[in-house]
Amino acid sequence: MRRLTHLVHALGLFVFCAMAYAGPPVEGAMEKQSTNWHAIIMFCIFVALSMGITYWASSRTKTTSDFYTAGGGITGLQNGLAIAGDYMSAATLLGLTALVYGKGFDGYLYMLSFFAGWPIILFLMAERLRNLGRFTFSDITAFRLDQGKVRTMAAISSLVVVCFYLIAQMVGAGQLIKLLFGLDYNIAIFGVGILMMVYVTLGGMVATTWVQIIKACMLLSGGTLAMLLAFSQFGFSFHTLMEKATAVHTLGFKLMTPGGLLSNPINAISLGLGLMFGTAGLPHILMRFFTVTDAKEARKSVLYASGFVAYFFNVIFLMGLCAILIVGQNPEFFEGGTVGGKLIGGGNMVAMHLAKAVGGDMLLGFMAAVAFATILAVVSGLALAGASAISHDIYARVIKKGTASEASEIRASKIATICLGFVAIILGILFEKQNVAFMVGLAFGVAAAANFPVLILSMFWKGLTTRGALFGGYGGLLSAVAFVVLSKSVWVDVLGYKEALFPFTQPALFAMPIAFLLAYIFSKSDSSARAKSEISAFDDQYIRGQTGFGASGASKH
Amino acid sequence: MSSEIYERMRVNPKFKELVSTRGRFAWTLSIIVLVLFYGFVLMVAYNPTALGQPVSDGSMLTVGVAAELFLFIFFWTLSALYVNRANTEFDAMTQEVIKQARREDK
Numbered sequence: 001m002r003r004l005t006h007l008v009h010a011l012g013l014f015v016f017c018a019m020a021y022a023g024p025p026v027e028g029a030m031e032k033q034s035t036n037w038h039a040i041i042m043f044c045i046f047v048a049l050s051m052g053i054t055y056w057a058s059s060r061t062k063t064t065s066d067f068y069t070a071g072g073g074i075t076g077l078q079n080g081l082a083i084a085g086d087y088m089s090a091a092t093l094l095g096l097t098a099l100v101y102g103k104g105f106d107g108y109l110y111m112l113s114f115f116a117g118w119p120i121i122l123f124l125m126a127e128r129l130r131n132l133g134r135f136t137f138s139d140i141t142a143f144r145l146d147q148g149k150v151r152t153m154a155a156i157s158s159l160v161v162v163c164f165y166l167i168a169q170m171v172g173a174g175q176l177i178k179l180l181f182g183l184d185y186n187i188a189i190f191g192v193g194i195l196m197m198v199y200v201t202l203g204g205m206v207a208t209t210w211v212q213i214i215k216a217c218m219l220l221s222g223g224t225l226a227m228l229l230a231f232s233q234f235g236f237s238f239h240t241l242m243e244k245a246t247a248v249h250t251l252g253f254k255l256m257t258p259g260g261l262l263s264n265p266i267n268a269i270s271l272g273l274g275l276m277f278g279t280a281g282l283p284h285i286l287m288r289f290f291t292v293t294d295a296k297e298a299r300k301s302v303l304y305a306s307g308f309v310a311y312f313f314n315v316i317f318l319m320g321l322c323a324i325l326i327v328g329q330n331p332e333f334f335e336g337g338t339v340g341g342k343l344i345g346g347g348n349m350v351a352m353h354l355a356k357a358v359g360g361d362m363l364l365g366f367m368a369a370v371a372f373a374t375i376l377a378v379v380s381g382l383a384l385a386g387a388s389a390i391s392h393d394i395y396a397r398v399i400k401k402g403t404a405s406e407a408s409e410i411r412a413s414k415i416a417t418i419c420l421g422f423v424a425i426i427l428g429i430l431f432e433k434q435n436v437a438f439m440v441g442l443a444f445g446v447a448a449a450a451n452f453p454v455l456i457l458s459m460f461w462k463g464l465t466t467r468g469a470l471f472g473g474y475g476g477l478l479s480a481v482a483f484v485v486l487s488k489s490v491w492v493d494v495l496g497y498k499e500a501l502f503p504f505t506q507p508a509l510f511a512m513p514i515a516f517l518l519a520y521i522f523s524k525s526d527s528s529a530r531a532k533s534e535i536s537a538f539d540d541q542y543i544r545g546q547t548g549f550g551a552s553g554a555s556k557h
Numbered sequence: 558m559s560s561e562i563y564e565r566m567r568v569n570p571k572f573k574e575l576v577s578t579r580g581r582f583a584w585t586l587s588i589i590v591l592v593l594f595y596g597f598v599l600m601v602a603y604n605p606t607a608l609g610q611p612v613s614d615g616s617m618l619t620v621g622v623a624a625e626l627f628l629f630i631f632f633w634t635l636s637a638l639y640v641n642r643a644n645t646e647f648d649a650m651t652q653e654v655i656k657q658a659r660r661e662d663k
Contacts, residue, residue: 112629123590243617
């Protein structure tokens with residue numbers, strides 16, 4: 001086994017190096033990117049470091065608890081960094097900087113919505129999650145309900161969320177790597193998929209967490225450095241910066257006024273709900289509540305995580321504003337050299353161009369490596385969450401009904417990881433040419449409408465029964481998917497119909513009440529004997545949720 | 558066995574006190590966050606021009622941006638308040654409840 005570990009480890013490095021050597025730009029469009037080698041060298045350092053950690057982690061990953069939750073021994077600060085890392089994907093860095101660059105205020109509002117869910121998670125959920133869960137959030141929804149049916153439902157909606165999120169990340173990864181490193185799209189997708197499989201299968205949650213921590217530190221320091229260098233050009237004065245930015249931006253002073261993004265109140269509320277409660281239903285985020293020792297550390301990790309997220313969002317806001325002048329007024333960054341034309345590499349490249357303008361090739365290389373590392377880390381976290389839904393929920397609890405040995409459960413999760421890796425690669429290739437912007441929205445929508453309502457009801461509402469949970473969960477899942485498919489982003493933009501059947505862009509405001517209502521109606525009308533025993537089992541669950549007595553503790557090494 | 562311990566915790570007045578104090582605190586903070594956040598979202602939707610005004614004459618800072626920065630800081634401060642109180646006061650109460658239930662066990 002040990003030898004095999006070495007072999008796969010070496011193989012992973014080899015594949016990566018082969019990728020890197022295939023690197024120098026082949027396509028004409030990439031010729032301007034003369035900085036590839038900085039990025040590739042820095043990325044190589046990151047991969048070497050993370051491989052070293054994976055190697056170290058593989059010796060510490062023996063039990064299921066090690067594999068899923070790093071033995072529950074992560075500290076609050078480490079876990080806070082890892083949660084922040086999970087939450088801030090490459091789309092956050094690139095997409096939100098671009099949004100501020102283009103829309104000013106609206107980008108800032110979007111970030112506030114992404115942030116506002118964290119305090120609610122802390123006040124109402126963090127403690128109970130830690131006290132009731134063990135490996136996956138289905139442990140909590142199925143705590144007193146039918147293990148087979150409720151777990152299957154929770155695992156399915158977890159996998160749906162993971163898959164949509166994976167598609168968005170993989171397609172983004174392929175395009176980004178193609179642009180930054182000059183690698184072929186398919187090679188990039190395979191590289192990401194294979195590195196992810198190596199991290200997760202060999203190192204489990206220990207490696208995934210540390211990869212996430214390193215990446216979060218890189219992201220925070222790289223972003224801060226770029227922001228400081230850019231902001232220094234304006235003497236660190238917000239007034240000077242804004243005076244100049246509003247003078248040149250097409251929106252003028254309106255830059256700092258709410259724009260068209262959320263002019264429709266229903267869309268605005270629905271987006272707020274989706275982002276806020278979607279965060280509280282993302283399986284790879286929820287899983288991080290089980291990697292700490294106790295409720296105390298769980299609370300601390302949310303506090304640290306939300307602090308890092310809030311800080312970084314404000315850094316991004318300043319980066320985006322500085323980029324309006326530093327990037328937006330520099331012909332070097334526009335195709336054909338016309339200021340105001342199309343940015344080289346597309347709108348998402350604002351953060352990268354800014355790094356190059358203020359810190360030269362070194363900073364660009366570093367930021368490109370950060371972006372790649374970010375994708376890799378987020379994809380690994382997602383794969384681990386998806387794999388645990390398959391191995392812990394479906395294999396160990398539903399199929400084997402709790403009789404699976406630890407070794408066979410770990411084997412199942414490794415197989416599941418490899419399968420998910422290939423699914424991610426295939427989906428990434430299939431969706432190459434598609435606009436995948438709606439995929440993240442869909443993932444949040446499903447998380448908010450399918451995972452969150454059943455999870456919160458199972459923790460807070462005594463009356464929830466298996467029947468109610470199933471109707472609520474499946475109802476939320478189907479309605480969230482249906483609303484997105486019928487909305488403009490899929491029905492018109494992808495399927496090419498003339499008019500959207502669902503007039504709003506965000507599903508949460510409609511799908512969440514459907515889930516809650518179905519769960520309520522079908523629980524209330526459930527008068528079976530099973531329902532009665534489920535309701536009476538709530539009392540013990542409630543006390544455990546409140547006190548943490550009986551909660552799974554950290555295993556000692 | 559554990560069910561009996563849970564039963565003893567449930568009837569312990571300390572447990573009731575813990576649950577009601579912590580619940581009240583957590584819900585109060587949650588409601589503050591929800592009201593401020595959705596209030597702000599509704600302002601954005603219904604009265605965007607008010608948010609586009611400068612905070613004072615000649616300032617480049619608009620009311621909307623200032624409010625958002627305030628919400629970022631304020632929400633995080635509330636989080637810190639909660640963690641501080643929960644990790645000291647509430648956790649001490651919890652330990653007390655568990656200890657008492659365990660003692661009766663012997």
